[in-house]
Amino acid sequence: MDIAIACKGLVKTFGSLRALDGVDLEIRRGGVTALLGPNGAGKSTTISLILGLLRPTSGEIRVLGRKPGSIELRRKLGAMVQEAKAPDGLTVRELLQLFRSYYPRPLPLDRLLDLSGLRGEAGRRATALSGGQRRRLQFALCMAGDPELILLDEPTTGMDVEARLRFWEEIRALASGGRTVLLTTHSMEEADALAENIHVIADGRIVAAGTPQQLKAIASMPAVSFTADRLPDEAELLRATGAARIERDGSRVRLFASDTDALLPVLFASGWGVRDIRVETARLEDAYRQLTRAADSGAAMPGPHLPSQGGGIPR
Numbered sequence: 001m002d003i004a005i006a007c008k009g010l011v012k013t014f015g016s017l018r019a020l021d022g023v024d025l026e027i028r029r030g031g032v033t034a035l036l037g038p039n040g041a042g043k044s045t046t047i048s049l050i051l052g053l054l055r056p057t058s059g060e061i062r063v064l065g066r067k068p069g070s071i072e073l074r075r076k077l078g079a080m081v082q083e084a085k086a087p088d089g090l091t092v093r094e095l096l097q098l099f100r101s102y103y104p105r106p107l108p109l110d111r112l113l114d115l116s117g118l119r120g121e122a123g124r125r126a127t128a129l130s131g132g133q134r135r136r137l138q139f140a141l142c143m144a145g146d147p148e149l150i151l152l153d154e155p156t157t158g159m160d161v162e163a164r165l166r167f168w169e170e171i172r173a174l175a176s177g178g179r180t181v182l183l184t185t186h187s188m189e190e191a192d193a194l195a196e197n198i199h200v201i202a203d204g205r206i207v208a209a210g211t212p213q214q215l216k217a218i219a220s221m222p223a224v225s226f227t228a229d230r231l232p233d234e235a236e237l238l239r240a241t242g243a244a245r246i247e248r249d250g251s252r253v254r255l256f257a258s259d260t261d262a263l264l265p266v267l268f269a270s271g272w273g274v275r276d277i278r279v280e281t282a283r284l285e286d287a288y289r290q291l292t293r294a295a296d297s298g299a300a301m302p303g304p305h306l307p308s309q310g311g312g313i314p315r
């Protein structure tokens, strides 16, 4: 079985709030995948659903071929969630031993201390650790059962630069050893540094997916924006102009294309009443904002605007 996590049409509502609004996600076994998105995008909710801590309002999830939440599945998963609290009174070593005892084939204590860089803190009470050290302890606890699938919800929050770089190295090593890692982050830099595949989530929807190179390429694509008296539907607009992607910003339409010069004559000859044409060069650092803003403004991004792991990602 090639797929580690498959989510289909995942919806999660909290009262009137639609935290997830039809998330489709397919994550292959092995390697690192990032779920990248701004605050409130739905990253933690997705992780909680995958872990079986929450139930979806609708939609389907399969994790390593099973429904979330079973004991057999939990034994194969390691998770670092946000706002985890250490129990009072136990030292780092005791807590790690306790967690190791839950699993049939735990990693050795020394390995966990090395993985987390907490060897010097082994005798300290977990509650006395700094914020960054606590995060590293959570990582060690997440690894206690030698998990096949590792879920990390904003794992480097609170870590200093050195701890973060070291953590990234550990994640890369774990992934190259065959484990599957899904991590959430709002840092483009982190996703870029770690992940072979990135799914960008905004407003409860996956708005783009691809390798870091593909995301950068599409986000750094120049665009032509304009207003128009009348326009065909977006699929036809893409077909007629050969553009890669469409964004709408109020009445302004933005067409992304690697060759904007070729777009201009098409627009002039279109008969759509195109006015106020601007050629825009996107900057690389706008990538993430550009992708997530499209979701905020409700702009449709029809068709396979980015290839996913195995081809187009339909939405």
Ligand SMILES: Nc1ncnc2c1ncn2[C@@H]1O[C@H](COP(=O)(O)OP(=O)(O)OP(=O)(O)O)[C@@H](O)[C@H]1O
Binding pocket: 014, 017, 018, 019, 037, 038, 039, 040, 041, 042, 043, 044, 045, 046, 186
């Ligand atoms: N238990 C809950 N009850 C009500 N609303 C919730 C609950 N959990 C999450 N939400 C809301 O769902 C939306 C998505 O939240 P979520 O925590 O998944 O976002 P996130 O992408 O992880 O954000 P952050 O980067 O800030 O952690 C937010 O609007 C949040 O306020």
